[in-house]
Amino acid sequence: MKTFAATAIFQVRVLPRWRMFSNVRRMSRMAEALAEAQKSSNSPTQLTFEAIGLQPHLASAVRAAFPKVKFPTATQAELIPAIENKKDVILQDEPGSGKTLSLVLAALNKPRLRYSDTGKQSVTTLFLVPHRDLALQIRHWIQRITEHSESPPPLEEVAQVLLRDGNMHLESGMQLLSETPPHVLIATPAGLLDVLKKGGNNFIDFSRVSAVVVDEVDYLIETVPALHGKLRTKVQKRIEKHPGPARELLDIIYSKRKKFTSRNREEFVDEPYLTPQLILSSATVRRHLKDYFFGEGGYLKWDAVKVRGRVLALHEKQVLAASATHTNISHHVLVVSDESIENIPGALEGRVEAGEIASPASSDESEEPFPAPVKTEAEQEREMVFSMTPSPYNQNSLEAVAAAFALYVPSVALFIIPGGGSIHRAVYDLRALGVNALDLDMLKEDKGRLHLLSGGAETVKTTPTLLVTTVAAMRGLDLPELQHLFILGTQELEGDQVTSRTLDSYIHMAGRVGRFGKKGTVISVIEPSQGPKMTKILGKLGIPAVKLKQFP
Numbered sequence: 001m002k003t004f005a006a007t008a009i010f011q012v013r014v015l016p017r018w019r020m021f022s023n024v025r026r027m028s029r030m031a032e033a034l035a036e037a038q039k040s041s042n043s044p045t046q047l048t049f050e051a052i053g054l055q056p057h058l059a060s061a062v063r064a065a066f067p068k069v070k071f072p073t074a075t076q077a078e079l080i081p082a083i084e085n086k087k088d089v090i091l092q093d094e095p096g097s098g099k100t101l102s103l104v105l106a107a108l109n110k111p112r113l114r115y116s117d118t119g120k121q122s123v124t125t126l127f128l129v130p131h132r133d134l135a136l137q138i139r140h141w142i143q144r145i146t147e148h149s150e151s152p153p154p155l156e157e158v159a160q161v162l163l164r165d166g167n168m169h170l171e172s173g174m175q176l177l178s179e180t181p182p183h184v185l186i187a188t189p190a191g192l193l194d195v196l197k198k199g200g201n202n203f204i205d206f207s208r209v210s211a212v213v214v215d216e217v218d219y220l221i222e223t224v225p226a227l228h229g230k231l232r233t234k235v236q237k238r239i240e241k242h243p244g245p246a247r248e249l250l251d252i253i254y255s256k257r258k259k260f261t262s263r264n265r266e267e268f269v270d271e272p273y274l275t276p277q278l279i280l281s282s283a284t285v286r287r288h289l290k291d292y293f294f295g296e297g298g299y300l301k302w303d304a305v306k307v308r309g310r311v312l313a314l315h316e317k318q319v320l321a322a323s324a325t326h327t328n329i330s331h332h333v334l335v336v337s338d339e340s341i342e343n344i345p346g347a348l349e350g351r352v353e354a355g356e357i358a359s360p361a362s363s364d365e366s367e368e369p370f371p372a373p374v375k376t377e378a379e380q381e382r383e384m385v386f387s388m389t390p391s392p393y394n395q396n397s398l399e400a401v402a403a404a405f406a407l408y409v410p411s412v413a414l415f416i417i418p419g420g421g422s423i424h425r426a427v428y429d430l431r432a433l434g435v436n437a438l439d440l441d442m443l444k445e446d447k448g449r450l451h452l453l454s455g456g457a458e459t460v461k462t463t464p465t466l467l468v469t470t471v472a473a474m475r476g477l478d479l480p481e482l483q484h485l486f487i488l489g490t491q492e493l494e495g496d497q498v499t500s501r502t503l504d505s506y507i508h509m510a511g512r513v514g515r516f517g518k519k520g521t522v523i524s525v526i527e528p529s530q531g532p533k534m535t536k537i538l539g540k541l542g543i544p545a546v547k548l549k550q551f552p
């Protein structure tokens, strides 16, 4: 692997340069000022979790399960009492600032609801998430907390997961759900809709559910951004044609709310408690999304409480910059052609640590081949097909990822390929290049689960591993020790256009590293034709690209 990397680097030649960023210096100054302003966004308060309303046994269990979680952040100290107040809540703070964890705590803190007639427990909180791995991560967190509590109940009484997944048996999931309704039901909207379609809309009595949390809400509910002309019409048509399972589900749960508008809001507030408290969360909640929830969607009560990280007091463009550019994340772009791999023109000279060569955890074993995973018959067949078919991936780009991975990554890195791309094919191609690539899967120890709660002093020592995922499957994921992230290409969703969705997408991708004050390195690998779009994305976000020193 090391030999390959060296070869790849020495082959680089200089490409004709694009025009320099004229505003890079200005942006860099702005990012520094903003980073200063937001420093305390996720610094812990001196309050205890008990003082902000967590039940003492839960607070102790959390500290035991997550030794680094000692005090709530300012945002968490605002959020947990707001949820206790039973009003609807919109939560927005930068990626990795502890939103999901605090939502989990607030959910576990709610008293268990029981049917007064039968005494049977009901689901207290429904947690909607965009994808399987985030659902599994949340269940894993709850499992840890439960295991660290006194006389822990069986996990299925506390948390269950509903997914649209080939491995999950719908009938047995439904049976467990009706026999033992959990305190927290974590589901993808599509998974839950499957259950409602089979069991009927009353399979879960939503009037008995205390809260519905929609995590990564802007991903689950697409709304029309402030676009102009044809693009706006195109997006609107797409939404109307495919409203998406999350919207369909909220229409079922909040059908009773939809008749209330701003004109009869008094009545709305006095309405008996018929619908669950609605809690929305994301690092990027645009105004058009809020407007939709309050207005046309009719899901949110007008007196919903907004809980926002410090950073959001700034101007929107600066907010974006601050969200994505804390000084603890360095952003790099490698432009790859047939002839060369080089830094994007205009990239700034790096801080010492930005392009520092990592001392790989596995340096003693660098001559050892990485472990080959045991393959099922289906996997062997798939590889046979791959060996006979051309790859959709630009091999130069994958070589650049392999080279940078070998140079910089001591333990684990994440590689995000564009949505719709084949993860298995990317893994196959990368392994052929000598990279220990694996498809990210939170259920499997070697493919991500190992890294779920590790970090800091207990950093996992493994052969450096590159976990491959897509844009669609990485939202909200937390691998605490992750420091290196590779992104393939630019987001092609809107063609050459850079919309708010494109920018939000970059913020969320970059947000997989530099979490909770840690350091992070983001390396985008693009083709020359994607250069102008990448420049625009970084320019709009106020992010200066920094040179990787080992590349021209």
Ligand SMILES: Nc1ncnc2c1ncn2[C@@H]1O[C@H](COP(=O)(O)OP(=O)(O)OP(=O)(O)O)[C@@H](O)[C@H]1O
Pocket: 044, 066, 068, 069, 070, 071, 072, 073, 076, 093, 094, 095, 096, 097, 098, 099, 100, 101, 102, 282, 283, 475, 476, 477, 478, 480, 511, 512, 515, 516
């Ligand atoms: N009060 C705290 N003290 C220390 N660490 C914390 C605290 N709250 C959360 N964390 C840690 O911060 C990391 C990020 O948490 P979490 O995934 O909840 O962030 P997030 O804001 O939901 O991220 P994203 O925007 O990507 O969804 C986790 O590793 C979590 O354990």
